[in-house]
Amino acid sequence: MLGIIFSFSHSFDDTRHKKFALIFTILGIIAGFSVFGVRMYDPRGMNLLLIRFNRWLIIWIAGISLACVIVTLINAVFRKNFLRLVSLFLFSILIFTSLMYLVPPILQFTREFVYFGESGISTNAMLRALGFTLGLFVCLLLTLSAYEVHKSLNTDNQANLFLLASVIIYACEYSASSIAAMQRLKLIRLSDAVFKIMIWRGENPNAFLFAQLALALIMLAFVIYTHLKPTREFPNKALLRKEKARLRDCRRWSWSLCVWGFMAIFIVIVLHYYDTKPPAEVQPEPYDINNGIISIELAKVSDGHLHKFSYVTPNKYDVRFLVVKKPAGSAYGIGLDACDICGIAGYYERGDDEVICRRCDVVMNKNTIGFKGGCNPVPFEYEIRAGKIFIDVKALEAEETRFR
Numbered sequence: 001m002l003g004i005i006f007s008f009s010h011s012f013d014d015t016r017h018k019k020f021a022l023i024f025t026i027l028g029i030i031a032g033f034s035v036f037g038v039r040m041y042d043p044r045g046m047n048l049l050l051i052r053f054n055r056w057l058i059i060w061i062a063g064i065s066l067a068c069v070i071v072t073l074i075n076a077v078f079r080k081n082f083l084r085l086v087s088l089f090l091f092s093i094l095i096f097t098s099l100m101y102l103v104p105p106i107l108q109f110t111r112e113f114v115y116f117g118e119s120g121i122s123t124n125a126m127l128r129a130l131g132f133t134l135g136l137f138v139c140l141l142l143t144l145s146a147y148e149v150h151k152s153l154n155t156d157n158q159a160n161l162f163l164l165a166s167v168i169i170y171a172c173e174y175s176a177s178s179i180a181a182m183q184r185l186k187l188i189r190l191s192d193a194v195f196k197i198m199i200w201r202g203e204n205p206n207a208f209l210f211a212q213l214a215l216a217l218i219m220l221a222f223v224i225y226t227h228l229k230p231t232r233e234f235p236n237k238a239l240l241r242k243e244k245a246r247l248r249d250c251r252r253w254s255w256s257l258c259v260w261g262f263m264a265i266f267i268v269i270v271l272h273y274y275d276t277k278p279p280a281e282v283q284p285e286p287y288d289i290n291n292g293i294i295s296i297e298l299a300k301v302s303d304g305h306l307h308k309f310s311y312v313t314p315n316k317y318d319v320r321f322l323v324v325k326k327p328a329g330s331a332y333g334i335g336l337d338a339c340d341i342c343g344i345a346g347y348y349e350r351g352d353d354e355v356i357c358r359r360c361d362v363v364m365n366k367n368t369i370g371f372k373g374g375c376n377p378v379p380f381e382y383e384i385r386a387g388k389i390f391i392d393v394k395a396l397e398a399e400e401t402r403f404r
Contacts, residue, residue: 025095113132292393297388306355
């Protein structure tokens with residue numbers, strides 16, 4: 001949509017109007033950096049205030065985008081220069097408010113390159129930074145390609161049609177989001193219809209993104225079809241060659257938009273799936289139990305990897321617990337496959353030396369497993385002697401309500 005609005009801005013004859021959208025884009029980015037800076041300066045004091053501010057921004061974006069749709073439709077009927085200028089102003093305000101809202105969460109990703117317990121120069125941190133950079137690069141190329149493709153449309157009617165369709169999709173997206181924002185601001189009550197809209201929006205976060213990309217594919221297909229060959233006569237071959245070169249450039253930008261559009265879909269669907277896919281659940285290992293005492297051979301859990309066990313209590317609760325040999329010395333970390341912060345989400349092993357919380361993705365320090373506090377496996381009583389770990393089942397039964 002940003003690329004299409006830039007194209008609309010550059011269709012004006014006045015140089016000042018051509019730069020209008022670009023100026024508001026720069027101002028929106030600056031405003032977004034400012035909001036992010038305020039959050040970082042006083043995260044606790046400003047958190048609730050910024051949450052409320054963002055909810056109002058969502059409502060504001062929805063309102064401006066709807067106003068853009070209305071003015072564009074009116075301009076399509078009456079075709080007045082004044083209405084075109086009003087449209088450009090509203091589109092520029094829409095860009096400004098959207099970037100003020102979107103830039104802070106984008107910048108927040110830069111604070112997540114290094115996970116807790118990782119080195120700042122680790123391979124994973126570098127890959128996250130590279131992925132962030134490539135993501136911005138794809139967005140910029142999508143914007144540039146959309147700008148060039150939209151600019152190549154033959155008539156104002158065609159250009160305005162695709163501009164209107166893009167803004168309608170955007171208005172629908174933020175109108176749906178504004179329902180949740182208004183409900184949380186207590187501006188509307190939580191009715192069945194409101195609740196259904198909120199649920200649908202939460203379950204389909206990429207629906208409007210795909211709609212925008214589908215519109216882009218329709219636009220590029222239309223440009224390719226209408227720019228296959230010259231449709232009029234030229235007085236000389238030089239002008240004919242110039243026209244063929246222009247048509248070829250239009251088709252190339254269309255294919256560029258196609259490539260980066262599918263790249264965005266690939267990132268959102270495939271890469272996001274592999275990035276967020278939970279690891280396969282590790283099956284609990286066997287152990288010996290006699291007279292209510294569980295015994296585990298140290299030799300079976302001394303390889304430094306995470307080992308999971310399970311005990312079903314008389315009340316039918318499946319209490320999971322973990323054992324791992326600590327890197328330093330001969331001590332063992334033993335605790336429940338649960339913590340006081342993230343509940344029973346549990347833990348998994350990544351690579352050879354990382355234990356990760358399934359819910360918050362925090363990297364455990366293996367030397368702290370078995371200690372109280374933080375996102376750590378909840379400790380319980382046990383005993384190590386004669387080359388074995390001994391656990392009284394009563395210690396596990398006392399924690400069974402955690403695993404409801």
